[in-house]
Amino acid sequence: xxxxxxxxxxxxxxxxxxxxxxxxxxxxxxxxxxxxxxxxxxxxxxxxxxxxxxxxxxxxxxxxxxxxxxxxxxxxxxxxxxxxxxxxxxxxxxxxxxxxxxxxxxxxxxxxxxxxxxxxxxxxxxxxxxxxxxxxxxxxxxxxxxxxxxxxxxxxxxxxxxxxxxxx
Amino acid sequence: xxxxxxxxxxxxxxxxxxxxxxxxxxxxxxxxxxxxxxxxxxxxxxxxxxxxxxxxxxxxxxxxxxxxxxxxxxxxxxxxxxxxxxxxxxxxxxxxxxxxxxxxxxxxxxxxxxxxxxxxxxxxxxxxxxxxxxxxxxxxx
Numbered sequence: 001x002x003x004x005x006x007x008x009x010x011x012x013x014x015x016x017x018x019x020x021x022x023x024x025x026x027x028x029x030x031x032x033x034x035x036x037x038x039x040x041x042x043x044x045x046x047x048x049x050x051x052x053x054x055x056x057x058x059x060x061x062x063x064x065x066x067x068x069x070x071x072x073x074x075x076x077x078x079x080x081x082x083x084x085x086x087x088x089x090x091x092x093x094x095x096x097x098x099x100x101x102x103x104x105x106x107x108x109x110x111x112x113x114x115x116x117x118x119x120x121x122x123x124x125x126x127x128x129x130x131x132x133x134x135x136x137x138x139x140x141x142x143x144x145x146x147x148x149x150x151x152x153x154x155x156x157x158x159x160x161x162x163x164x165x166x167x168x
Numbered sequence: 169x170x171x172x173x174x175x176x177x178x179x180x181x182x183x184x185x186x187x188x189x190x191x192x193x194x195x196x197x198x199x200x201x202x203x204x205x206x207x208x209x210x211x212x213x214x215x216x217x218x219x220x221x222x223x224x225x226x227x228x229x230x231x232x233x234x235x236x237x238x239x240x241x242x243x244x245x246x247x248x249x250x251x252x253x254x255x256x257x258x259x260x261x262x263x264x265x266x267x268x269x270x271x272x273x274x275x276x277x278x279x280x281x282x283x284x285x286x287x288x289x290x291x292x293x294x295x296x297x298x299x300x301x302x303x304x305x306x307x308x309x
Contacts, residue, residue: 042293062292072285077184079286091272092189106293126183129190130272133280157281159274161183 045108048120051167054105058166063123064102071101076165085130085156095125095160103167122166129159179288182246182274189226190274193243194267196255197232204256205238211260220267227271240267244275251275 045051055061062075072080089095099115100123110116133155139148182188196217198208211217212231221229237256240263244251251270255263298307 060292070284074285075287075289075292077181077287077289081281081284081286091191092187104292126187128183128187129274129276130269131274131276132278134278161181161187163184163187 042104042106043108044111046110048110048167051103051105051108051110054107055167056105060106061165061167062104063100063121063165064104065097065123066099066101067097074162074165076162078162079128080125080160080162082158082160083155084158086127086158089127089130089158091127091130093127094163095127097123097125120168122164122168123162124164125160126163127158128161129157131157131159133157188245190244190246191227191242191271192245193228193230194271195230195232195241195243196238196267197234197236197241198238199235200233201235202237207258207260207263208238208255211263214260216260216264217267220264224271240270242270242273242275244273246275249275 058076062073064071064073066072067080067082068084074080098118100121101111101113101115103110103116103121133153135152135154138151138153140151141148182190196208198205198212200209217229217231221227237254239252240255241250241252243249251273253266253270255266258266
């Protein structure tokens with residue numbers, strides 16, 4: 001039953017505060033995983049309250065969101081650097097991301113590949129900067145032509161920050 | 169012994185909480201006579217710069233008449249960075265494009281980040297260690 005209570009985990013100091021009593025009440029909801037008080041590995045759950053309880057008031061919380069179908073694992077205050085220029089977006093805009101596939105706390109993950117219901121979390125991104133990469137040149141050689149073609153490259157970058165990440 | 173709290177300085181990060189647009193001032197310098205300033209003069213007369221100014225009310229725009237090639241100087245609140253660019257012999261829409269682009273920057277030097285996410289937070293899940301797994305979950309060699 002108390003499989004992991006003696007587990008001196010390296011997962012960070014906050015784990016030391018976890019009382020096994022608190023977790024015991026929730027074992028039934030994990031149920032099918034046959035896991036004791038505190039799971040030794042991160043457990044995928046469909047019980048949102050479990051995540052809420054484990055995330056220490058949204059302090060220990062991460063989200064995996066998708067922009068252009070590329071996943072970004074973020075916590076509050078992080079910067080996302082996109083290798084593109086987001087269309088129709090200016091510095092100072094606030095973005096509302098509609099595809100968050102995973103919300104996770106130290107011990108539990110809540111996952112929906114089609115996007116988690118937006119009522120369950122608050123996630124706000126700010127557009128901080130639209131800039132470019134440093135200039136460089138790419139050389140291409142064509143067949144039967146002795147000259148190299150030079151292409152200037154100066155791609156766009158968009159920087160976003162996570163303004164707010166919490167569970168509703 | 170009394171328990172002491174560990175002091176932790178909060179780190180100012182633009183865009184977390186509030187966001188201040190880094191570009192706060194643009195100086196556009198042009199010549200009333202030279203041909204290389206023709207685009208800037210068109211931009212000033214056709215009212216497109218006025219539109220830009222009214223759409224970006226947090227940016228102070230200063231127009232300076234001075235002989236020589238035209239320049240645009242962008243002032244950023246980020247470490248008081250100043251970036252001066254050449255806008256000579258450009259059409260008015262090309263000048264406007266430059267102004268639009270540079271006003272979206274933060275004043276930092278251009279750098280290609282090879283990381284998708286930059287974080288200064290502690291990892292939520294922490295560092296995984298094989299030595300601290302429960303015995304039943306350990307990988308057996």
